Amino acid sequence: MSHSASAGSAPDARHGLRIFLIWLPLAIVADLLIWFVWYPHLPPGRMSDQAQGQQFDIAVIAVLAAPVLLFVWVYFAYALIVWRRRPGDDEDGPPIHGNTRVQATWITATAVIVLGLFVFGTVQLIVPAGAGAGEGPSPTWVPNTNNTLQVQVIGQQWAFTYRFPQFGGMETTQLFLPMGEQVQFNVTSLDVIHSFWAYQLGVKADANPGVNNVAFAKPQQLGSFTVRCNELCGLWHGAMFNYGRVVTPAAFQVWARGLQAREARIGLLRDLPPYALTYDPTVLPQLGKDIVKVAGITGANGYYYPSQLQSGDPGDPVSP
Amino acid sequence: MSVPARVVTLLVAFALVALGAVYVVAHFVVGNLPTVDYSHAASGGVVNVVLQEDPQNDSSSRPDWVSYFVMKPGANPSLQSSWVHTTLFSVPANTRVNMTIRAYDGCTPPRNNFWTQVQGTMGGVMAFQQFKDTNKPMGPVHVTPTLNGWSHCAVGHTFAIPSLHLFVPVGSPDASASLCGSSPCVSGPFTLQKFSFMTPPHGGEFRWQCFVPCGGGYVDGNGGPMQTLGYMTGQMTVVGS
Numbered sequence: 001m002s003h004s005a006s007a008g009s010a011p012d013a014r015h016g017l018r019i020f021l022i023w024l025p026l027a028i029v030a031d032l033l034i035w036f037v038w039y040p041h042l043p044p045g046r047m048s049d050q051a052q053g054q055q056f057d058i059a060v061i062a063v064l065a066a067p068v069l070l071f072v073w074v075y076f077a078y079a080l081i082v083w084r085r086r087p088g089d090d091e092d093g094p095p096i097h098g099n100t101r102v103q104a105t106w107i108t109a110t111a112v113i114v115l116g117l118f119v120f121g122t123v124q125l126i127v128p129a130g131a132g133a134g135e136g137p138s139p140t141w142v143p144n145t146n147n148t149l150q151v152q153v154i155g156q157q158w159a160f161t162y163r164f165p166q167f168g169g170m171e172t173t174q175l176f177l178p179m180g181e182q183v184q185f186n187v188t189s190l191d192v193i194h195s196f197w198a199y200q201l202g203v204k205a206d207a208n209p210g211v212n213n214v215a216f217a218k219p220q221q222l223g224s225f226t227v228r229c230n231e232l233c234g235l236w237h238g239a240m241f242n243y244g245r246v247v248t249p250a251a252f253q254v255w256a257r258g259l260q261a262r263e264a265r266i267g268l269l270r271d272l273p274p275y276a277l278t279y280d281p282t283v284l285p286q287l288g289k290d291i292v293k294v295a296g297i298t299g300a301n302g303y304y305y306p307s308q309l310q311s312g313d314p315g316d317p318v319s320p
Numbered sequence: 321m322s323v324p325a326r327v328v329t330l331l332v333a334f335a336l337v338a339l340g341a342v343y344v345v346a347h348f349v350v351g352n353l354p355t356v357d358y359s360h361a362a363s364g365g366v367v368n369v370v371l372q373e374d375p376q377n378d379s380s381s382r383p384d385w386v387s388y389f390v391m392k393p394g395a396n397p398s399l400q401s402s403w404v405h406t407t408l409f410s411v412p413a414n415t416r417v418n419m420t421i422r423a424y425d426g427c428t429p430p431r432n433n434f435w436t437q438v439q440g441t442m443g444g445v446m447a448f449q450q451f452k453d454t455n456k457p458m459g460p461v462h463v464t465p466t467l468n469g470w471s472h473c474a475v476g477h478t479f480a481i482p483s484l485h486l487f488v489p490v491g492s493p494d495a496s497a498s499l500c501g502s503s504p505c506v507s508g509p510f511t512l513q514k515f516s517f518m519t520p521p522h523g524g525e526f527r528w529q530c531f532v533p534c535g536g537g538y539v540d541g542n543g544g545p546m547q548t549l550g551y552m553t554g555q556m557t558v559v560g561s
Contacts, residue, residue, distance in 0.1 A: 154432065157542055158529065159482050161434055170435045175486065190431050191533065191542050239483070239527050266452045268437045268464040279432075 005030060015082070023074045027067035044202045047225060047246065049218040050132030051202030057124050057131075064113060089132040134187060134196075134205025134213040137277070143216055151175070152275070153187040155207035157195030158236035160227060160262045169275040171268075175227060177201075177218050177242035178252035187213040188278050194236045195230035204230060212277035219246040342365075352453040353550050355408040361393035362412045369409060370397060372422040372510075373477055373490065374503040377551070378405055385545040386425055386477070386534050386552060389504045397422060398454060403504035407554020413561060414521040416442070419488075421513045424505040425476045428532050429493035435478050435531040438465050438515070440486035446490040446515035453507055456495060467491055476511075477530040483555060484526060486517050523560030529553040 039059040046052040125131050129143040152163040154171075163171045175198075177183055187196045187205040194207040198217070205215040229240035247255065263269045273279060352457065358367050370391035374449070377387035390409050395402035411417055430436055438446045445465050450458040467475055467489045469547030476492035482532030495508035500508030530552040 139337070156432060156531070157533075157546065159480075160530070161432065171441070173482070173487070191540055225425070232540070235553065236527055236529065236550075263437075266437065268434070268466055271433050271436060271466065271468045273433065 002169060015078075019071075019074055019078050022078065023067070023071050026070050026074065026284070030066040030070060031063045034066055035059060038062070045200050045221075047200040047219060047221045047222060048132070048202055050128050050130075050216070051200060052220070053124060053128040053131055054202045057121070060120065064117070067112070071224065078200050092104075105135070108175050129216040130214075132202040132204065132215055132217055134215045137212045138215045139216075145182050146180045148184045148216075149171065149178065151177070151183055151185050152277075153185050153196045153205075153207065154279075155187070155189040155229065155233075156191050157234050158229070158240040160194075160196065160240070160242070161231070163272075163275060164256060164260075165275045167256045167260045168264065168269055169272060170256070170263045171272055172259055173242070175242075175253055176255045177217075177244065178249040179222055179246050182216065182218050183184070184217045185217070186277055187215065190279060192233050193231050194233050194240070197228045197230040198225055199228060200225035201244075206231060210278050210280070222246050236284065330487070338427045347468045353408055354404055354406050355407060355410055355557065356392060356404050357410050358388040359410045359412045359557075362415050362495055365414075366418060367395075367411055368420065369411065370422070371479070371553075372403065372505060373425050374505050375425040375499045376501070376503050377426075378503045379540070382544070382551075384536065385502070385548075387550070388547060388552060388554065396508050400504050400506055405504070405550065406452035407550050407552075408557070409554070410559055411519050413519050413523055413558050415519050416516055417519060418516050419479070419514065421490055422477060422505070423476050423490045423492055423511040423513060424500045424508060425492060425534075427474055427476050428534055430475055430478070430532045432531070433468065435480070435487060436467050436475055436489045437460050437511050438455045438467075438488050440481075440484060441488060441515040441517050443516075445515060446488055448511050448513040449510050450491070450494055450509070452494070452497070452509055477534060477552065479528060481517075481526050481528045484517065484520065487531070488513075488515055490530075512531050519558045523558050526556045526558060527553065528556055539540070 019306045039055070039062075042055045042058050042062075044051045044054055046055060094138055125133070126141050130139060130141045135141065148166050152165065154161045154163065159173060160175075161171050161173050162175050163169055184195065185198075185203060185205060187207045188211060189207040189209045191209060193209070195204060196207055196215075199205045200223075201217045201219065203215050203217045206215065224245050226244045227244050229237055231237075233240065260269070344367035358369050359365050371388055372391070373386065373388045375386055376384055377389075379387075381383075387405065388407050389403040390406055391397055391405060392403050397403075438444060445463050446467075447461050447463045448467070449461045452458055472530060474491055475489045477490045479490055481488045491511035491513055493511055522560070530546065533546065534552060535541045535544035535546040538544045538546070546553065549555070
């Protein structure tokens with residue numbers, strides 16, 4: 001500030017006032033544009049309560065961030081124009097030893113913003129039942145209803161399948177959901193780590209082998225959504241995606257009961273393992289731990305799940 | 321060194337590095353794997369594609385990996401020279417593919433028995449028949465929508481094109497039989513399996529893969545041939561008209 005005064009321009013207070021008066025209308029215009037123009041189009045959209053909550057969060061953060069960003073830009077531009085070195089001015093700037101008012105204002109403002117965002121973010125995780133994120137096997141924040149559709153998401157290289165325990169445990173590669181009903185996703189994996197990301201629903205939960213990772217969503221718009229793996233999981237990770245659909249509750253019932261009936265008719269429901277929240281891929285229910293003793297179960301070189309363990313080791317359940 | 325000389329030196333060095341990177345990518349990543357062209361083999365809107373899967377392969381680097389082979393169009397499956405060690409093949413768009421798989425590898429329980437359901441084929445079924453050896457069937461042809469790989473040790477691998485919603489379990493020979501030991505297999509016990517599906521009306525690349533974790537020697541069977549083009553996964557190129 002002293003530097004500017006010595007350059008022969010306005011006194012310190014006038015510089016601050018000028019910067020403020022330039023910044024204020026820009027910030028107001030930017031925030032109005034963000035809230036009324038950009039907000040409705042922000043990702044991930046409003047296909048579920050959780051997605052709508054995330055869209056709101058992004059809009060709030062954008063409204064808070066825009067004035068800060070504009071202040072930096074305005075200050076930068078003002079400094080370049082007003083405090084630039086002029087021809088013949090070879091004088092050094094004055095030494096600056098600090099400014100208590102500026103420092104106090106800076107610390108207070110940034111502390112308020114950071115702590116405010118911390119509180120806001122925490123509340124936003126609680127209010128919409130976990131905000132669509134995986135909450136682990138014992139979710140802290142659950143929806144306030146017992147009428148929940150259970151959908152198990154099983155990741156495996158390289159596809160997701162879905163089991164519906166309320167429909168006989170039927171399994172499918174297609175994901176249909178009823179509009180307006182609370183859905184509980186139980187996400188797990190049969191091999192490596194995947195991540196279930198139903199983008200337009202605002203749901204993302206890691207799929208870990210041996211872990212049931214719970215996430216919630218309540219679809220509120222009809223249409224299709226993208227399901228994508230969001231964890232690098234091998235050769236075809238990039239191709240591990242498909243599309244789900246939100247349909248009316250009546251259409252969902254028709255679809256689910258039709259699929260259940262078909263799988264019962266062809267014997268698939270009988271052949272699937274009993275529904276469980278996780279599955280141990282080295283213990284097949286119909287074969288049990290005696291898989292090792294079943295004649296003829298061989299892979300390329302006589303091993304199903306080869307390991308570095310010695311044959312006969314209790315931890316090696318599959319050596320023939 | 322003058323400025324022009326330095327600029328030229330820099331550009332030459334950059335070009336050499338870029339060419340080297342292109343060579344590495346072209347040679348080691350996408351090169352060396354032939355594509356068997358079925359795109360001109362269709363007749364009357366139908367093309368017959370023949371694959372086989374073996375308990376080993378004919379490569380010098382990974383001979384113990386399970387592997388698929390693709391037969392040349394119209395060739396004699398009884399001749400080893402008819403088979404190409406690749407998993408890339410091309411077919412025409414909007415065409416019925418009559419797929420035949422000669423399965424020589426032994427049974428391996430699928431990790432998820434859901435994959436023993438036939439999905440996406442015409443009629444939702446596939447036909448399979450076990451053979452003791454060529455021209456020596458063990459029983460009748462079975463037409464089925466499922467092939468339980470757990471209660472009966474009858475599934476070796478799967479053939480799946482997820483983006484076409486095509487999932488087919490591939491049967492295995494009699495569990496007590498001695499498997500073919502020299503690839504490409506032209507003798508020994510096998511299961512002959514047939515199903516049909518339609519290619520999409522537009523061109524494109526469609527990955528296909530096995531869903532049985534059959535990568536022997538890798539963690540939980542997921543690595544090796546499961547992750548390598550030319551073995552248990554590949555691409556079907558659909559050629560648009």
